[in-house]
Amino acid sequence: MEHKLDLVALLGHVDPVFLNYQEWVNVGMALKYEGYTASDWDEWSRRDSGRYRPGECFKKWTTFEGTGNPVTGATITQMAKDNGWLPRSANDHELDWDDEIAGGDYVVIDKNWIEGKEIHEPADWNPVQQLTTYLSALFEASEQVGYVTDTWQNEEGKFLPTKGAYDRTAGELIQALNQCGGDIGAVIGDYDTAAGAWIRFNPLDGKGVKNDNVTEFRYALVESDTMDIEKQNAVMRELELPIAVMVYSGGKSLHAIVKVDAPNYDEYRKRVDYLYTVCKKNGLSVDNQNRNPSRLSRMPGIERNGNKQFIVDTNLGKVSWAEWHEWIEGINDDLPDPENLTDTWHNMPKLAPPLIEGMLRQGHKMLMAGPSKAGKSFALIELSIAIAEGIKWLAWQCTKGKVLYVNLELDRASALHRFKDVYQALGLPPSNISNIDIWNLRGKTVPMDKLAPKLIRRAAKKNYIAVIIDPIYKVLTGDENSADQMAHFTNQFDKICTELGSGVIYCHHHSKGSQGGKKSMDRASGSGVFARDPDALIDLVELEITEALLKQEENKVICSIYQRYFERHNPVYLRDSVSQDDLLSAKQMEDHSRRAIYNTEQDAAQAEIKQALEAVRIRSAWRVEGTLREYPKFKPVNMWFQYPVHKVDEVGSLKDIDPEGEAAPPWKKATGKRKDKAGEQRRSKAEEFEDAVNNCNMGEPPTLKDLTEWFSSTGKQVAERTIRDWINKYGFMIDKNNGSVVVKKDGDDH
Template identity: 50%
Template sequence: MSDRERALACLSQIDPAGLSYDDWLRVGMALENAGCTASDWEQWSARDRERFHEGECFKKWKTFRGHTPPVTLGTLIEMVRLSGGQMPRDEENEWDFGDDEEGGAFGWDEPLLKKPKVKPIVDVNWVQNDELPPPAKDWAPGDLVRYLEAMFLSEDLVGYVAEAWFDERKQKWLPKKGVCDRTAAQLIEEIQECKGDLGSVLGDWNKEVGAWIRINPLDGKGVRDENVTSFRHALLEADEDELGKQLAIIRDLELPCSCIVHSGGKSIHALVRVEAKDQAEYRARVDYLYKLAAKNGLKVDSGNRNPSRLSRMPGVTRAGAPQYMISGKCGRTSWEDWVEWVEDAQDDLPNPEPLAPWILEPPPLADVLIEGLLRKGHKMLLTGPSKAGKSFDLIQLCIAIAEGLKWHEMQCAKGPVLYVNLELDRASCLHRFRDVYRAAGIEPKNVGLIDVWNLRGNSVPLDRLTPKLIRRAQKKGYLAIVIDPIYKVITGDENSAEQMAAFCNQFDRICLALGAATIYSHHHSKGDQGHKRAIDRGSGSGVFGRDPDAVLDLIELEVLKDRRHALENFVVCARLADELARRGLDLEKVDEESRHEHQAFLMAAQGAFQSIAADLADVVYEALKHAARLSGWRIEGTLREFPQLFPIKCWFNYPVHHPDPWGLLDDAKAAGEDPPWMANQKEKAEAKKERNDMEQEELEKAILEHGGAGSATVQEIAEALCVIDDTVRSRLKKNQKYGYKSGLVIEKSRRKDD
């Protein structure tokens, strides 16, 4: 649904006849901003037959473009909400104007982190009408003095209106512009000295119509919003319920009022202290006030929002009825105090409960989802460096849950799972699932239990995504929701503990709403991570590692040269054995001892099966390339609900992680895991060993080139290697195969002391 479609849907819920002129203009500005046309505005405006003038919309429309600040679609949405309108659902954008009660839908434009949702505090079905107090004995003109003292500072210029004009088209009296020529102190002094003749101070007013007074001080240059000097009060008026009910709701809401005035008609005027520092804050606070009032049963007149608004002046009569003060200062002491009280009254927090009933027989724990690791309805984070295969590992987990298999040797409960793909294009993601099934050797018997939600290019911050996810998943019965990766939906600064705590609360919201485990991935911070604890390796705030019930961390291990050589042996020997078996050849024709060293295995196999010697060499070549691509990893866990997890060593064999059956990674370490001094020592020792191995290889080669043991002399070898004789003797002492005697190179088994 486009912005224009949303705007037109809003218009169907707004009655132009019930709007003030200012609000009518705001509707036009919002329509222009949403991409509507002047014809849309005019067609809607024509519903107000009394005030509609053909062509007026088109004249005003030309002045809207570039208006600062812009009036947006949110204004129309707020008008609909305040009027109690119901909007059609927009499946794509979650546009729902239903109740904000628990279990209800969330609005498409309602970020969860900005403010708590406005919920009812007053149950209007049980409101008991308050009895309206009668006017004070000195209400005329005493109430006007009390009003001025409550609403204004002594130096504030006060605007008021005593004159009215009759609108023939509407058939009603309306206030004129009025005056603003005296301070509150001057007016009070003149009223106190007028001996009851209020007309001598303000001018005579129409006794059938009454008089009005501005709710905020002005600058004396005009009576518009831009002339307001202090955004102190907002006018709250509702005129569709009994006055006693209006008063009861105002008091039950503990609104921070400077005074409450009887209009002399069918409404009560609550003058609420909003105490805003500027007009922008004033608008935000009035929006909050009106929204909460509407939620609690007051049918608020939204035309009273602006700060220069006129309210009924107490101390005068209107068609024989007194306009008087019902109450002076009442409710909470300040706006901040009231907002805090409102939010406390609306919280969804559970009450404390006694421990005694549960100490002997606690309630049952949530069922286990992953054996020894995670329960249903809990949270798990998988961290690791870029390109560690985190996504493949989570896909393996989804498959293990759907098929009821093990994941890293931990049994998973069987059931439906949702994989939320935020990073890959749709085709790549689906290919990965197929590839992992095949590489792991798993038959897709229950692949129907896996749902994939592809959101690359369509992802939104998690606070906006959460309600959409919940709505789509609440009837699916998922055991787990896997979100991969979270950097795509992070809201706020990932280094801010406060903002990330609020962000992580969305995972709790998913768990609570769906009863499913929420599993998500995150990347490492930059640099070597070996010196850090697994819980602290994730990028950003430490909240990431401390909020989940289980944290698994993937860290790459440094595979030393001898271990890499051993790995090559295992991989190549296994491939050669598989190749012989695939061809139906007898493995026993290769002696047992040769099968454990890949070069010996290849030579023996080529000798036994000469017709396929070249093919076997190709197998070895491909196996060596494959072994070179394998990377070693360690998975460490920090668990809240289970005993500490023993580190899991595995090889990433694209696209799956396999256990390390050979134990080659048992003592392998990650980069940065050793302290610098120890790492330097190891590096020097490895360099020394590599240099020694190279020297021994050169020595043996030179000996063979000079006739081998019994023929080659120490002097000949020294000349061939460009070293002195003593260096050759030193190297021969270290060599396991050769020695020397009387200047002649001999086999070590025959060597005697020189």
């Protein structure tokens, strides 16, 4: 049967606990008249666990035979209206707990990464103070307060409250509490410590405890017993709920008394629907039976089954419902309004200050890309140190400030040692190491969309001007070749920049294959998003070190070591006897050392030279190129990587070296293609001639006549002189003994 209204859904607004017997029977009659089943009535009746009896609904159901004046669904509709339900327009419907609020997500937090926040029982247990604080926070002195200390047990042994008292004002209760000498039972009545006690959070008229008796629709109860207490505490706080008082129930839940400040019951219902839906969307599964404004909540200052019911906190979150509602709505539309250029033409906003001069501003993003052997991690450690100390990084001056280095790849000990090794290799005193924080996450990483909020939360008050993430493949989410998935991934860096105001610098690897012939922005592996997204793309490509360059560098090292020894042990000889040309010759400097430096110092110099030469032979050469959004393009910077640091090539030794796999200029490519084509043609003619030699005489060595006839038989007339040229050109000869054509051997001649 099709129903105009879902009466079962409407019964969600009607609590059987507050109905008398005849009202309960009327619900059953109405359901039967409208075509529902006894099971529907029974399921709803179970909510009154105190009076519910299994099978009673089904027995009573059979006695409803119908009368001339039947009880219809209108009775249930009116009951729902009395409890705050309002019929909606044709284009709207009553919100169900699985419905979405139209027009927005209203998701403030991600329940998957929210970390729990512990609650702490008061060190000095003072029941009177607990209840006094609660009453003062929620009520005016003249307002009537409802509370319950008397209980009864159902068949399942559950303690349930009675209607309780509702004839005293908050002021009267507070006065009595102040005069009771600590005996709270003398004021509110003795209670069963196994059951605890309850209190109503909205003021009453002193005539009853139903919704009709509520005089001010000021507060709503938010309670969830389906998640850990610590998580409940964290979610409620993260949601910025305008909580007047938060009470621990002594059981599985927190009771948050939330300010809704509704002018009437209808508006109260709408606001509670909104409140509960926002809570649910953010992972807090609220008990929907608590929507009534006359609902009971746990009373603080009471003991319950060995646990204390106490106030966790007061005045949390936003100041009022209006402020909270505006904040939630603002989250749904956080886009800035368009602005007219004339408004700022003569008063331009200040640009973000530089983080790396000529390369990157604070609050912007930089990607460093390079192959695995480029020492990218060391370069980022060097950058961390340069920012911490306010010195140059490679060829660029850095702004001094705090930096967070997110280590995703190295174990903790290795990472810490690397920082110390780099400091020492750079010859820097650890003057500002307090500016460097290292977050070691090897083996504990999560995808970037989960890591970003955790990082933001930890870094929020640290004033970092840079966050360095090394490397990103450890936190990569999705297919790195998918543009939309990588756009979502890189958006997490925007969140960090926006929330912290710091620059984000991250590291990625090159695609496979030779990189020399590619532009810098095409070398990073994966989607082109990696190249287009950052404000600065810094790329490292290896240079091919020639043997001549290696000898030149070895010569420089030897000369510099000998010169240093002369300056230390015989500066007079250096000044008077060593020419400028000699200073550039390793052999001459070695000869001078034999004449003018003692054997002991000479041995020490030789040992140092040996060690230095080994370092030279294992170092690699690199070129730093880049694509910048905020600054002009810079000239490529050449550098050496000599473990564990990079050193800029200040003297220009690497300026004419091509990167590995560097493509030739166009004119050279054309020449190469012509040569390759000619080579292919030569190989083709040689192979053709070899086939002729092998086949024209049934596999036996042919004569010059045999070859001439063979080519003639293929329709290709070839002169004997030409064939003689081919014999010599393609590695054959004519045997003088029998005139046959055979393969030429080393040392043979015609």
